[in-house]
Amino acid sequence: MRIAVMYGPREVGVEDRPDPKLVEPTDAILRLSATCICGSDLWPHWGIGALDGPSPMGHEYVGVVEEVGSEVKTIKPGQFVVGSFWASDNTCQICQAGYQCACIQRVGMRSAQAERLRVPLADGTLVATPEPPADDLIPSFLAASDVLGTGWFGAVAAEAGPGKTVAVVGDGAVGLFAVLAAKQLGAERIIAMSRHQSRQKLALDYGATDIVEERGEEGVAKIKDLTDGLGAHSVVEAVGTQESFKQAIGSTRPGGHVGFVGVLHDVQLAGEELFWSHVHVHGGPAPVRRFLPQLMDLIWNRQIDPGKVFDLELPLEQAAEGYQAMDERRAIKVLLQP
Numbered sequence: 185m186r187i188a189v190m191y192g193p194r195e196v197g198v199e200d201r202p203d204p205k206l207v208e209p210t211d212a213i214l215r216l217s218a219t220c221i222c223g224s225d226l227w228p229h230w231g232i233g234a235l236d237g238p239s240p241m242g243h244e245y246v247g248v249v250e251e252v253g254s255e256v257k258t259i260k261p262g263q264f265v266v267g268s269f270w271a272s273d274n275t276c277q278i279c280q281a282g283y284q285c286a287c288i289q290r291v292g293m294r295s296a297q298a299e300r301l302r303v304p305l306a307d308g309t310l311v312a313t314p315e316p317p318a319d320d321l322i323p324s325f326l327a328a329s330d331v332l333g334t335g336w337f338g339a340v341a342a343e344a345g346p347g348k349t350v351a352v353v354g355d356g357a358v359g360l361f362a363v364l365a366a367k368q369l370g371a372e373r374i375i376a377m378s379r380h381q382s383r384q385k386l387a388l389d390y391g392a393t394d395i396v397e398e399r400g401e402e403g404v405a406k407i408k409d410l411t412d413g414l415g416a417h418s419v420v421e422a423v424g425t426q427e428s429f430k431q432a433i434g435s436t437r438p439g440g441h442v443g444f445v446g447v448l449h450d451v452q453l454a455g456e457e458l459f460w461s462h463v464h465v466h467g468g469p470a471p472v473r474r475f476l477p478q479l480m481d482l483i484w485n486r487q488i489d490p491g492k493v494f495d496l497e498l499p500l501e502q503a504a505e506g507y508q509a510m511d512e513r514r515a516i517k518v519l520l521q522p
């Protein structure tokens with residue numbers, strides 16, 4: 185099969201590798217219908233975090249089940265399924281508490297930018313649609329595999345809800361879906377912090393009521409201006425840098441909540457600053473699996489349209505061009521067609 189491999193910073197290629205095979209009796213093999221490039225795939229692309237030799241890429245996937253192991257009970261060949269970037273049993277105490285991303289049996293997914301994929305713990309990891317979906321819904325289901333669920337978790341962690349003012353730091357796919365989630369969760373006012381016109385437009389489509397272009401201390405001041413000097417009730421941090429994290433904490437009112445879902449890189453939190461801020465801070469890699477049934481239902485019933493976030497679609501063979509387009513911010517998110 186064909187698979188995207190990163191050989192080093194800014195060096196992505198597509199090569200032949202053997203088809204994946206069942207290894208454990210709880211595995212499934214999928215023929216992927218679509219896959220994509222994640223914002224977090226850009227960190228190794230930039231040379232941040234060393235690669236362990238040539239690395240198969242990708243952790244977001246939807247596809248049709250081709251084969252299942254002897255202990256797989258609920259997932260069947262022929263089903264169209266969505267899974268997240270951690271395979272999880274969905275039965276241990278941590279999973280039952282809604283933190284499948286920290287499952288005691290978890291397996292990190294990689295090598296999903298490919299034609300086929302082995303998924304461990306298939307019954308716990310995968311969620312099937314009632315029937316094979318219409319083609320135009322496939323990008324939306326693909327978004328549910330990571331970025332939609334991650335943005336949703338950010339909004340839940342920030343306790344977005346009725347009567348709340350929610351601010352979102354970051355206008356990548358995750359930030360845009362935090363906006364969508366805040367809207368779905370009933371937030372009264374949603375402030376998207378974005379400087380890019382096409383992303384601002386999508387944020388407004390997804391339910392943002394205000395756009396703030398300022399960043400850093402100016403951004404914080406603007407959020408305070410818009411909230412009678414108090415700050416937002418809920419702030420989603422969807423970038424992962426020192427500046428954005430500081431901006432998120434500073435934009436939150438005392439007693440408010442920060443949900444942080446941008447992958448952190450060298451962020452230092454000043455204990456004293458946090459001590460005096462009186463904000464709740466919760467986040468980390470999103471337990472997307474917790475939200476999959478609900479999100480897939482919203483997509484199946486066409487109540488949300490997260491697929492719009494894919495503004496560039498390329499054949500898998502052109503994965504390198506996809507990475508470059510996201511790197512240069514010419515594309516918000518790139519769908520790869522295996």
Ligand SMILES: [Zn+2]
Pocket residue numbers: 222223224243244269330331
């Ligand atoms: Zn991802």
Ligand SMILES: [Zn+2]
Pocket residue numbers: 272273274275276277278279280284286287288289
């Ligand atoms: Zn578990």
